[in-house]
Amino acid sequence: MFSFSEHQTGLEGGWSGQWDSLVEETYSQPSASSGSSQGASLQSLVPAAGSDEKPRRLSEIDADSSPRISSGSGELDRVLGGGFVPGSVVLLGGDPGIGKSTLALQVAGGLAAEGRSVLYVSGEESAEQIRLRAERLPGLGGSLQVLTSTRVEALAGPWRELEPSLVVVDSIQTIQTEAIDSAAGSVAQVRESAAQLAATAKRVGSVLVLVGHVTKDGSLAGPRVLEHLVDVVLTFEGDRAHAFRLLRAAKNRFGSTQEIGVFNMAGHGLEAVENPSELFLEERSTRAPGSCVVPLLEGSRPMLVELQALVAPAPYGTPRRTTLGLEDARVALLLAVLDRRSPIDLLSQDVYAKAAGGVRVAEAAADLGIALAIASSRLDLAVPPDTAAIGEIGLGGEIRRVSRLDTRLAEAARLGFRRLLVPAVCHREFEERQRQDQHDQTKEGASPPSLGDCELVPIEEVAQAIDWLKRNGIPGDPT
Ligand code: TYD
Ligand code: MG
Numbered sequence: 001m002f003s004f005s006e007h008q009t010g011l012e013g014g015w016s017g018q019w020d021s022l023v024e025e026t027y028s029q030p031s032a033s034s035g036s037s038q039g040a041s042l043q044s045l046v047p048a049a050g051s052d053e054k055p056r057r058l059s060e061i062d063a064d065s066s067p068r069i070s071s072g073s074g075e076l077d078r079v080l081g082g083g084f085v086p087g088s089v090v091l092l093g094g095d096p097g098i099g100k101s102t103l104a105l106q107v108a109g110g111l112a113a114e115g116r117s118v119l120y121v122s123g124e125e126s127a128e129q130i131r132l133r134a135e136r137l138p139g140l141g142g143s144l145q146v147l148t149s150t151r152v153e154a155l156a157g158p159w160r161e162l163e164p165s166l167v168v169v170d171s172i173q174t175i176q177t178e179a180i181d182s183a184a185g186s187v188a189q190v191r192e193s194a195a196q197l198a199a200t201a202k203r204v205g206s207v208l209v210l211v212g213h214v215t216k217d218g219s220l221a222g223p224r225v226l227e228h229l230v231d232v233v234l235t236f237e238g239d240r241a242h243a244f245r246l247l248r249a250a251k252n253r254f255g256s257t258q259e260i261g262v263f264n265m266a267g268h269g270l271e272a273v274e275n276p277s278e279l280f281l282e283e284r285s286t287r288a289p290g291s292c293v294v295p296l297l298e299g300s301r302p303m304l305v306e307l308q309a310l311v312a313p314a315p316y317g318t319p320r321r322t323t324l325g326l327e328d329a330r331v332a333l334l335l336a337v338l339d340r341r342s343p344i345d346l347l348s349q350d351v352y353a354k355a356a357g358g359v360r361v362a363e364a365a366a367d368l369g370i371a372l373a374i375a376s377s378r379l380d381l382a383v384p385p386d387t388a389a390i391g392e393i394g395l396g397g398e399i400r401r402v403s404r405l406d407t408r409l410a411e412a413a414r415l416g417f418r419r420l421l422v423p424a425v426c427h428r429e430f431e432e433r434q435r436q437d438q439h440d441q442t443k444e445g446a447s448p449p450s451l452g453d454c455e456l457v458p459i460e461e462v463a464q465a466i467d468w469l470k471r472n473g474i475p476g477d478p479t
Helices: 074-080 100-113 127-136 152-162 187-204 276-281 328-341 364-379 405-414 424-444 462-472
Strands: 089-094 118-122 145-148 166-170 207-213 232-237 244-252 260-266 269-272 291-298 301-313 321-324 349-355 387-389 419-423 455-459
Touching: 074 232, 074 244, 074 260, 089 100, 089 187, 100 118, 100 127, 100 166, 100 207, 100 269, 118 127, 118 152, 127 145, 145 152, 152 166, 152 187, 166 187, 187 207, 244 276, 260 276, 276 301, 291 364, 291 405, 301 364, 301 405, 321 328, 328 349, 328 364, 328 462, 349 364, 364 387, 364 419, 364 462, 405 419, 405 424, 419 424, 424 455, 455 462
Parallel strands: 089 207, 089 232, 118 145, 118 166, 166 207, 291 387, 321 349, 387 419, 419 455
Antiparallel strands: 232 244, 244 260, 260 269, 291 301, 301 349
């Protein structure tokens, strides 16, 4: 099917999924700083909290004058870089039904329960629906202020009176301002409403969380227009068929964009997953060929993920190559390398490869694991259940260096893995470091650090990994 997205047209029109449906929008003067052309804008209705528009010396500005507000969720705090920054604007995006409203309500209710003033604005659900949802979630404060409205201007009164620490607007696509004439959800309307809300949040010092849907092409709706306007862009992702959800920062003015938060959607809302590896490996069938576990890194967090492959003779013509959760190009490349640089013959084979549990793998360090899963299926030899693998594969078949081997090794060892196939270069460096540490410690009279029971297997070339599998693999059940 042919499709195109709204912003590719370069027009301000709303895309309603039909041909000939571009709608002209009259766009009044933006009022982000100047006040709107029609009556009072939100900002002018809400007084600023002691604003000073005079320049100050950098050295006189106290960076700690606005301490962070913990969201009450360790996972969310981690992604935010240590909690909300007062006066900041956070955009929370994700597919419908992924749990954005649930997360927003949990955080809002949690902060209200701590005695903070919190305003939850919903343009999507009725107050009763919100109440019903809240009843499923533990620990919500009854003092949470709920406003159901789709008008930006309706926020002025409550914002002035409550001086909230946190304002949630769910969702930005349903909100509109009288300042401009276009319809709710249109690019101009989303941009203008968000600009007014953001300016007000900055003036008052409230944290503003804007919930936003994701369009079909995966970008945050209101497309990218909101991204420059907000301080933090969070995306909530996951497979709706699975319970776990990943929270990432696509942009963060106050912290790293490397950290991720992992949640589990339970019957009583979202709960933190402190040990994601356990969750991801829960359903692993340890004896079946075509599977390999890799210790990946998400930010500073190691995570063990199972990669799976199924190789079967292609019944006709061009063999199929299908991937899920892995990049097509990466798998195609690995197939070519396996074909040329190892004895694995894949020429007339269909290859299906996926990351189990709905995870999306982007790290190049997963290469060796993908190659082993494919080889394992082709040879009908299971990778031993206590073995994991890590390494990037070059086009020459060489296994290339990965970062932070220690962290990955520690996580694999923690989950009971006894062997980790690693790039030979990393292995040499690791041994060198161990020797150095041992040397330092004997001098101080302390005992050398324990490595756990996980043994490192150095691998130079992809062919060597295949060879290792042939010697150590467990034959599959003939069925
Ligand atoms: P929701 O937060 O409404 O998603 P979004 O705002 O991103 O569209 O989440 C909806 C889904 O979450 C819905 O399918 C039901 C499920 N859910 C639970 O499994 N447990 C819960 O406690 C709650 C509140 C929702
Ligand atoms: Mg929602």
